[in-house]
Amino acid sequence: MTTIVRSPRLRGRALATTSYAQDMGLLNTPAKRRSTLVMVVLGFLVPFLLTDDLLQIATLGMISAVGAIGLNLVTGYAGQVSLGHAFFIGVGAYTGAVLGGSETSLVVGYDLPMWIWLPGAGIVAALAGLLVGPLAVRLRGLYLAIVTLGLVFLGDHVFREARSLTGGPGVGRRGPDLNVFGIDLRESGSVLGLELAREQRQFLFALLFLIVFAVLARNIARSGVGRAFSAVRDRDVAAAIIGVDLTKYKVMAFAMSSFFAGVTGALYYAVLGVFDPSAFGLLMSIQYLAMILIGGVATISGSIMGAMFIAFLGRLSGEIAHVVPGITTGSGGGGVLTVFQLEAILYGLLIIVFLIFEPRGLFGIWLRIRNYWKGWPFSY
Amino acid sequence: RGGDSGSSEAGGGITDEPCPDAVNPDNGCIYLGAISDLTKGPFAPLAVPITDAQEAFWAQVNEDGGVGGYDINLTDHIADSEYNPELHNRKYQEMRDDVAALAQTLGSSQTLAILEDMKADDVIGVPASWNSAWEFEDQILESGASYCFEAMNGVDWAVAERGVANKVVAVGYAGDYGGDAAAGVEVAAEANGLEYVALETPAGQENQTGAISQILGEQPDLVYISTGPAEMATIVGGLAQNGFTGTVVGSSPTWNPALLQSAAAPALEALYFQAGPWGPFGTDTPGHQKMRDALGDVTPNDGYTAGWAWSYALLATLEAAADLDGGITRENLVKAAGELESVDYEGMLPEDAGATDGDPNETAFRQSVISRVDPSAPTGVTIEQDFTAGPTVSDFDFTEPCFSLQ
Amino acid sequence: MSTPHDPVVSPPVVSLRDVTLRFAGVTALRDVTFDVHPGELFAVIGPNGAGKTSIFNVLSGVYRPQEGEVTFAGTSILGKRPHRIAALGMARTFQNIELFTNLDVVDNLMLGRHHHLGYGWPSAVAWLGRARRQEILNRRRVEEIIDFLEIEAYRHLPVGMLPYGVQKRIELGRALAMEPTLLLLDEPVAGMNGEETEDMARFILEVKHELGLPMILVEHDMGLVMDLADRVMAMDFGTPLTTGTPAEVQAHPEVIRAYLGAGDEIVVGEDAR
Amino acid sequence: MHPAARKLHALCILLVTRVTASLPESFRQGGGSDVLSVSNLEVVYNDVILVLRGVSLTVEEGTIVALLGANGAGKTTLLRAVTGLLDVHDGAITKGEVHFEGRPIQRWAPSRIVGAGLGQVLEGRRVFGEFSVEENLRVGGHTRRGGLTSAIDEVYDLFPVLRERRKQTAGYLSGGEQQMLAMGRALIAQPRLLLLDEPSLGLAPRIVAQIKDIVVEINRRGTTVLLVEQNAAMALSIAHHGYVMEHGKVVMDRPAAELLADDDIRDFYLGRGELATSYRDLKHYKRRKRWLS
Amino acid sequence: MELLQSIVNGLGQGSVYALLALGYVMIYKATKVISFAQPALMVVGGLFTYHFTREFGLPFWIGMALAVLCGAAVGMIVERLALRPMIGKPVFTLAIITIGIDIVLRILANRYIGVQSKIVTYPDGTRIHEVGGITISSQRLGLIAVTVVTVVALALFFRYTRYGLAMRATAIDQETAMAQGIRIGIVFALAWAIAGGLAAIAGTFVAAGTAGMDQNTWIIALKALPAIIIGGLDSIPGAVVGGLMVGVVEAVTATYQPDVAGWLGNNFSLVAPYALMLVVLLVRPYGLFGTKEVERV
Numbered sequence A: 001m002t003t004i005v006r007s008p009r010l011r012g013r014a015l016a017t018t019s020y021a022q023d024m025g026l027l028n029t030p031a032k033r034r035s036t037l038v039m040v041v042l043g044f045l046v047p048f049l050l051t052d053d054l055l056q057i058a059t060l061g062m063i064s065a066v067g068a069i070g071l072n073l074v075t076g077y078a079g080q081v082s083l084g085h086a087f088f089i090g091v092g093a094y095t096g097a098v099l100g101g102s103e104t105s106l107v108v109g110y111d112l113p114m115w116i117w118l119p120g121a122g123i124v125a126a127l128a129g130l131l132v133g134p135l136a137v138r139l140r141g142l143y144l145a146i147v148t149l150g151l152v153f154l155g156d157h158v159f160r161e162a163r164s165l166t167g168g169p170g171v172g173r174r175g176p177d178l179n180v181f182g183i184d185l186r187e188s189g190s191v192l193g194l195e196l197a198r199e200q201r202q203f204l205f206a207l208l209f210l211i212v213f214a215v216l217a218r219n220i221a222r223s224g225v226g227r228a229f230s231a232v233r234d235r236d237v238a239a240a241i242i243g244v245d246l247t248k249y250k251v252m253a254f255a256m257s258s259f260f261a262g263v264t265g266a267l268y269y270a271v272l273g274v275f276d277p278s279a280f281g282l283l284m285s286i287q288y289l290a291m292i293l294i295g296g297v298a299t300i301s302g303s304i305m306g307a308m309f310i311a312f313l314g315r316l317s318g319e320i321a322h323v324v325p326g327i328t329t330g331s332g333g334g335g336v337l338t339v340f341q342l343e344a345i346l347y348g349l350l351i352i353v354f355l356i357f358e359p360r361g362l363f364g365i366w367l368r369i370r371n372y373w374k375g376w377p378f379s380y
Numbered sequence B: 001r002g003g004d005s006g007s008s009e010a011g012g013g014i015t016d017e018p019c020p021d022a023v024n025p026d027n028g029c030i031y032l033g034a035i036s037d038l039t040k041g042p043f044a045p046l047a048v049p050i051t052d053a054q055e056a057f058w059a060q061v062n063e064d065g066g067v068g069g070y071d072i073n074l075t076d077h078i079a080d081s082e083y084n085p086e087l088h089n090r091k092y093q094e095m096r097d098d099v100a101a102l103a104q105t106l107g108s109s110q111t112l113a114i115l116e117d118m119k120a121d122d123v124i125g126v127p128a129s130w131n132s133a134w135e136f137e138d139q140i141l142e143s144g145a146s147y148c149f150e151a152m153n154g155v156d157w158a159v160a161e162r163g164v165a166n167k168v169v170a171v172g173y174a175g176d177y178g179g180d181a182a183a184g185v186e187v188a189a190e191a192n193g194l195e196y197v198a199l200e201t202p203a204g205q206e207n208q209t210g211a212i213s214q215i216l217g218e219q220p221d222l223v224y225i226s227t228g229p230a231e232m233a234t235i236v237g238g239l240a241q242n243g244f245t246g247t248v249v250g251s252s253p254t255w256n257p258a259l260l261q262s263a264a265a266p267a268l269e270a271l272y273f274q275a276g277p278w279g280p281f282g283t284d285t286p287g288h289q290k291m292r293d294a295l296g297d298v299t300p301n302d303g304y305t306a307g308w309a310w311s312y313a314l315l316a317t318l319e320a321a322a323d324l325d326g327g328i329t330r331e332n333l334v335k336a337a338g339e340l341e342s343v344d345y346e347g348m349l350p351e352d353a354g355a356t357d358g359d360p361n362e363t364a365f366r367q368s369v370i371s372r373v374d375p376s377a378p379t380g381v382t383i384e385q386d387f388t389a390g391p392t393v394s395d396f397d398f399t400e401p402c403f404s405l406q
Numbered sequence C: 001m002s003t004p005h006d007p008v009v010s011p012p013v014v015s016l017r018d019v020t021l022r023f024a025g026v027t028a029l030r031d032v033t034f035d036v037h038p039g040e041l042f043a044v045i046g047p048n049g050a051g052k053t054s055i056f057n058v059l060s061g062v063y064r065p066q067e068g069e070v071t072f073a074g075t076s077i078l079g080k081r082p083h084r085i086a087a088l089g090m091a092r093t094f095q096n097i098e099l100f101t102n103l104d105v106v107d108n109l110m111l112g113r114h115h116h117l118g119y120g121w122p123s124a125v126a127w128l129g130r131a132r133r134q135e136i137l138n139r140r141r142v143e144e145i146i147d148f149l150e151i152e153a154y155r156h157l158p159v160g161m162l163p164y165g166v167q168k169r170i171e172l173g174r175a176l177a178m179e180p181t182l183l184l185l186d187e188p189v190a191g192m193n194g195e196e197t198e199d200m201a202r203f204i205l206e207v208k209h210e211l212g213l214p215m216i217l218v219e220h221d222m223g224l225v226m227d228l229a230d231r232v233m234a235m236d237f238g239t240p241l242t243t244g245t246p247a248e249v250q251a252h253p254e255v256i257r258a259y260l261g262a263g264d265e266i267v268v269g270e271d272a273r
Numbered sequence D: 001m002h003p004a005a006r007k008l009h010a011l012c013i014l015l016v017t018r019v020t021a022s023l024p025e026s027f028r029q030g031g032g033s034d035v036l037s038v039s040n041l042e043v044v045y046n047d048v049i050l051v052l053r054g055v056s057l058t059v060e061e062g063t064i065v066a067l068l069g070a071n072g073a074g075k076t077t078l079l080r081a082v083t084g085l086l087d088v089h090d091g092a093i094t095k096g097e098v099h100f101e102g103r104p105i106q107r108w109a110p111s112r113i114v115g116a117g118l119g120q121v122l123e124g125r126r127v128f129g130e131f132s133v134e135e136n137l138r139v140g141g142h143t144r145r146g147g148l149t150s151a152i153d154e155v156y157d158l159f160p161v162l163r164e165r166r167k168q169t170a171g172y173l174s175g176g177e178q179q180m181l182a183m184g185r186a187l188i189a190q191p192r193l194l195l196l197d198e199p200s201l202g203l204a205p206r207i208v209a210q211i212k213d214i215v216v217e218i219n220r221r222g223t224t225v226l227l228v229e230q231n232a233a234m235a236l237s238i239a240h241h242g243y244v245m246e247h248g249k250v251v252m253d254r255p256a257a258e259l260l261a262d263d264d265i266r267d268f269y270l271g272r273g274e275l276a277t278s279y280r281d282l283k284h285y286k287r288r289k290r291w292l293s
Numbered sequence E: 001m002e003l004l005q006s007i008v009n010g011l012g013q014g015s016v017y018a019l020l021a022l023g024y025v026m027i028y029k030a031t032k033v034i035s036f037a038q039p040a041l042m043v044v045g046g047l048f049t050y051h052f053t054r055e056f057g058l059p060f061w062i063g064m065a066l067a068v069l070c071g072a073a074v075g076m077i078v079e080r081l082a083l084r085p086m087i088g089k090p091v092f093t094l095a096i097i098t099i100g101i102d103i104v105l106r107i108l109a110n111r112y113i114g115v116q117s118k119i120v121t122y123p124d125g126t127r128i129h130e131v132g133g134i135t136i137s138s139q140r141l142g143l144i145a146v147t148v149v150t151v152v153a154l155a156l157f158f159r160y161t162r163y164g165l166a167m168r169a170t171a172i173d174q175e176t177a178m179a180q181g182i183r184i185g186i187v188f189a190l191a192w193a194i195a196g197g198l199a200a201i202a203g204t205f206v207a208a209g210t211a212g213m214d215q216n217t218w219i220i221a222l223k224a225l226p227a228i229i230i231g232g233l234d235s236i237p238g239a240v241v242g243g244l245m246v247g248v249v250e251a252v253t254a255t256y257q258p259d260v261a262g263w264l265g266n267n268f269s270l271v272a273p274y275a276l277m278l279v280v281l282l283v284r285p286y287g288l289f290g291t292k293e294v295e296r297v
């Protein structure tokens, strides 16, 4: 806008530069910087505080958080509601398992190292995402949502039939091996002189994994790409008229989100071990949607909180169910409900109650808390 | 952080403290776990009675004074896996330090999902499924003939008693259960010189149109089904509606008494027979009797029968481990599980059915029971032919699982 | 202050030839023909439904006319997708504000600079030097516009909750951020009171003088149109009635009948606000 | 005053336990002849943004009342408060009362309020895009029992262009056509009190004049009108009484004629007026005149 | 012949999908939400009929009628408790809430079902009618008849009450709808009531099928999803046509795909509806009868 600069009225404020850079920074306020630091430090302390079963839930939670972030990219930021996330996670899971897993009488596997199978899973999933993009260009809202749901069913069919890759229904296969620089995360033992049990190793690795992808996603979100996504979401006609290529960015959104889904799938089942095609159904897609809605749409930290919430929800409802009086701990028989039915019901109820109580999600709650002391209520 | 996992120190699940509200307060307590399908999963209708029966069984054991100075507690560690390998695994992680053994782990891929950890922890388990692969796993304590053998016997019986001579179609779920059964059917078909066709059909009564029309297209005189009850009934109903007059034999999980109220009832009475690992709920043996007494008035269901019968093997193992030096520890349980010569099933199964000492080809139990529909019977079926090992299964060289899971 | 350039010396920035646009039942545009010359402020007036906005939509590639020819920046833009046309340097504001309501002011303006961001998704993901530098560079431009439009105060507020008048300004800002070679303004002062109208007029004049940016202005505020426009085209039922200086057009009987309504223009002009 | 500053102000008020001394500038409280009376109304958005700060206003039976105010003054918010549409926008009445024909309605559901005879034209047209023109009008008559054909025809007589487009999808109408449709839709229900939020927005001069006549006409037929307008000249020229709002307060409350004569009003709301010169001569930035602060 | 038979079978099954699809469409029409609670409503409805016919020994048709009322009631209660508070909130939040509802209702239903599937006996349901080699059970015939009646009834309702328009208006723009005096609370309740009733009819006939209503039967309701997309999310005729198409396509692929296109794998018929859905959408982005989203600048 050189011409404008010539105008006296429009001369830019020289000193401002640094402040813009700062303004755009990842952690643009000292408050943010401090809280993030605290979070991370705490994160690394957790494995020495929690019991193994909780640790594993947290580990899986952090891994699925990456998947949730991916879904948030396409659905939260770009506004393309996808019920097909399970499909992309599945593609990633099987790519990872085939590349990094071992051959058996039933399934193929190439025992490749993690630095190949993890990115590989992401890339293959992203390619699958590229294929969906064009649909997104034609379809809107729920039509797109159900079509992506169609993907899940078609995918499920393929997963069931491609037995040499997936092991087939009711049988399944193992995920890839978990070796990072020769350290086997499936074994316990000492790392750098530190005695670490399997769960602790996996937790720490998952934490790193999450941090890396969270930062990548944040970069996307604050860059021109992320802005273009939001523009497409808020008003696609206007976006096109000011120069945003709708096709390009819708496709890009799906590809990126699928990449995140892919790596999630691969790592998740590497930690979990055995999995079978039934895993990648409507339910999984819905769970991820729930994660971002409960966490907070179009926020990275929200995705993480949501994923953690869902991860621990089962355990939480279990704990509550067990303390409710007058409920048989037995499997069938007496009582109005068995503890397991109560547990399942609580799972549903918690979701309902939560969303009614705070439609803006955990992120909304977090904002309220922050705004309270921050005293600046206009920042949502 | 909590007790180190992966460690197999004998403590896990075995204490000298009495059980919570113990029957025999001066006994120690052995905690057993059960991971089953208790709410949303596809096998819940079967798994709930299975689990109930097992609770009743171990309660009964305590009534009778416990095992080797211990009472048994199952109720504290029952978990719902919704027939989902992932949840199955999680639930195991939650209980792995606290249980000495698994009184039930339901489903094949589900059990596979924890098998490695079980080995690492020296935990043995009773499977709630009749997969032939379990015969080859020392820490899995199966009972009764596998889906595979069950199928061989079913076919042999049909050939002998129903004049089946031309063609058999095996239709069932894909995977562990259907696959294992189909493998058995194939062997038997070959042995009996029958033409053999395998079909896979998905769960869901609304999804059986394909199976039905394909079967009709094949025009077999025997159909061997390995699905759930709903699918079986739909298929048989559909076949009858289109004038099918041959024989239908189903694996044990294909029957549910409620089907007698369905539109398919007449067809079932005319065509359907059930191959099973043991006599149905109403059978007259001490074991069955004990079970019925223990359960009181419940809607009869052969899930109960299965849960009860499966438990004897674990009881026997506990007793055997108690006699080893060191008494009942995880290690001794694993050891004992591998060297059982016989199990007292109180007549539900022959004693030698429980043998695990030696390689599967000798020890695997090969007899099944064939039942026919009988509205007057408690679970709608009564024994047509008692424990028999057909010619096929008797000659079968059992060196590897009929249907590999790995 | 600029005057209409002489067609012969400088080629038109944009020119429509016999453009006809039909919808199911309606003919929105019929044989519309006009040129806009460098530095010129060309106004289009006409009754509601005359086809003014449709012209804009044809220009920015939202509608494709059945007949006619449209050239901009020397090339035919018929059938070009909107974002291509934007890349050619056409910017626009909308009759009903079309801002990205969930984004704050800065982001809305930064989106205006979408085409000037010199980096692709890879460096965006990595946020390596290039992306970072580019962001800062463009951000400085945006801040200049924010200063110019006197909307500093709202910088980091989501535009959705800002007052209507301010939103109109931001839309102008977003258009300017594109550094366009042609600016289309669809009813920029609708729903504004006297003072706000003056502010907007001021900005438009400023842009015209400082940047010599050619503009097409659609507005029902006769006072504004008659004041700012170099030439005015009046249309009705999709067909141009007459084109000429504001004075000529305002006096044109057809225009008075179809559009202004009987009575003294100035007063009507007042009423139109 | 900068909105940011305004918001800070709002915040202070919020934190300092809301001690807003609301100026008692309204004289004719809840008299029997008042169709609408708003007293000392306070409205907050999102629990924090204080937008109306003790507004009082009354609309007398059978009159046309004009409500003027800059963008963001709170006019639309006031209308939302009257018609119960605040919570759709996360807004809430934190203080004060709204009486319609003597009955307090600030807790009523919008449907009930409309049913009671209070119609409105929402800001920004808000036609049902996927509906045809005719369907839009039919919805407008939702609260009316019996046939709508005659009422719809009357609307078509007022806006012939709508009759031409009766079957067309409303969302594709031009901005002005949509504005006419919104107006027509509100008339169908034949309300006793009609709230108009910027009905002249984006209309051609001739139509504006026409709208003006329509408002006068329906008022003559007995409908009371509260008219929010940026086009102050038009509004005041037909109104009996006028209010002026500035960031959430009523700052002027006079007969329309007086307002029309007031210099500040002329200067600020009527823009340059006749006295002022061409826009082209506006170079210096005119500071907006303040009544309070 | 074989083809004809499979088409007839498909139409039978399709009628169930059509009824379910109508439920989805009702709720979508009023709220722009896809209700994932339909499966549960179907199961519950079926169980009501079971209870009335079995426990109270009422005749089938009366039992079903009562079940429809109860189903409607359940729908309204659900709406009041879980969705009314969410008016004006993003549709996907509501969609997730309906999932929560589905879980809760279904677990309760499972509790009632227990180990034995609940089978409603249809008056002479076993009878098979044969017309020129085509066989169909009287239960299927009844189903088809009921579907026709229901559709006509719905059509009349929308034709002769102002609520048809009010529902769509509410879906398009709640605030403006309120401003027209529409009581959107009533609109929502109505939509859910109708959806619940429709689900009950579908559930009844599912429970009267060969295997009755067990803990897994709910999955049938998901088959209606491709149906509503094919027909167009907000179109009643669309729902019917879509439902029937899904049924027929399923049946026909089931019969022929194994021989004709074996390479598609076992049981391709399960996903055939989704394949069809993709094809339809590529030609018509808003389904066969769906209304196009209007936007202009």
Ligand SMILES: Nc1ncnc2c1ncn2[C@@H]1O[C@H](COP(=O)(O)OP(=O)(O)OP(=O)(O)O)[C@@H](O)[C@H]1O
Binding pocket: C023, C024, C026, C027, C028, C046, C047, C048, C049, C050, C051, C052, C053, C054, C055, C095, D172, D173, D174, D175, D176, D177, D202, E296
């Ligand atoms: N997408 C469309 N589909 C159908 N008709 C349309 C469409 N867009 C515009 N129209 C019709 O074309 C005519 C011109 O519309 P346009 O928006 O250009 O009018 P306008 O001159 O901008 O009017 P206003 O001053 O009210 O904005 C109108 O009658 C409108 O109904």
Ligand SMILES: Nc1ncnc2c1ncn2[C@@H]1O[C@H](COP(=O)(O)OP(=O)(O)OP(=O)(O)O)[C@@H](O)[C@H]1O
Binding pocket: C161, C162, C163, C164, C165, D003, D045, D046, D049, D051, D069, D070, D071, D072, D073, D074, D075, D076, D077, D078, D089, D090, D123
């Ligand atoms: N939903 C909302 N959330 C937060 N603030 C809001 C909301 N709606 C309006 N506001 C704020 O309330 C103030 C008054 O808004 P309102 O729309 O009532 O003003 P107005 O007088 O109608 O302005 P205009 O003339 O532009 O219509 C503005 O500062 C606006 O930013």
Ligand SMILES: CC(C)C[C@H](N)C(=O)O
Binding pocket: B043, B046, B047, B106, B107, B108, B109, B128, B129, B130, B131, B176, B177, B253
């Ligand atoms: C008894 C059944 C629950 C076992 C099941 N069919 C399986 O093999 O997984």
Ligand SMILES: [Mg+2]
Binding pocket: C052, C053, C054, C095, C186, D174, D175, D176
């Ligand atoms: Mg226009």
Ligand SMILES: [Mg+2]
Binding pocket: D075, D076, D077, D123, D197
């Ligand atoms: Mg307003």
